[in-house]
Amino acid sequence: MTVRLFLPRPITERMKAGLARAGNREIGGVLMARQLMPGAFEIVDFSVDELTGARAHFVRDHAYHNEFLNAFFDQTGRDYANYNYIGEWHSHPGLPVLPSVIDLLSMEDLVNGERDIPFAALLVVRSDVPTEFLAGATFHQRGIAPQPVQITAER
Structure with a gap:
């Protein structure tokens, strides 16, 4: 099964803004999505930790991202069937x-x-200049080797 991620323009624009602020430091967080169909997900929100990253290393702050997760699930009425955690970026x-x-x-x-x-x-992203947004992703499943993900990003 090919896994697909759809990144709407507001998501890519928010990521690009965070990447611009971070400059040459790695940043990241968690990704929240809604399932469009089996194997296809639309990213609907993400957290971003712009403080803990270094030039070539990022480890997310669990407390900060847990607050984000709780707020996200409150906003979506804890509708886990439609809105849930999909991964990391x-x-x-x-x-x-x-x-x-x-x-x-x-x-x-x-x-x-x-x-x-x-x-x-x-999801691994890069935007070294304002017009650039590059993304690559892998899908990880228990007991199975990582698989590439097909990404569609609105620009």
């Missing part, structure tokens, strides 16, 4: 939008760990 300023070995291991720990998350996507 972070930037690779000046680098390819491919996950690093550390990124892949982190996602594998997420889906194969104790958190009862059967699958998750990892």
Whole structure:
């Protein structure tokens, strides 16, 4: 099954704005989506931690993102069937939008760990100049090797 992520223009514009503020530091957070059909998801919101990233490393602050998750689920009436966590995202300023070995291991720990998350996507983005928005993603599922994700981003 090919997994697809749709990034509407307001999402890409918000990401680009955060990337511009971060400059050459990595930033990231969690991705929230609604399922359009099996294997196809529209990103509807995301958190962004612009403080903890370094030049080539980002680890999200769990407390900050847990607050975001609680607020998101309150806004959507805790309608988990339609709106839910789909994965993680972070930037690779000046680098390819491919996950690093550390990124892949982190996602594998997420889906194969104790958190009862059967699958998750990892979105890696870059916008080194205002007109640029590059994105790559992998899909991680318990017991299965990571798969590429097809991305459609409105510009």
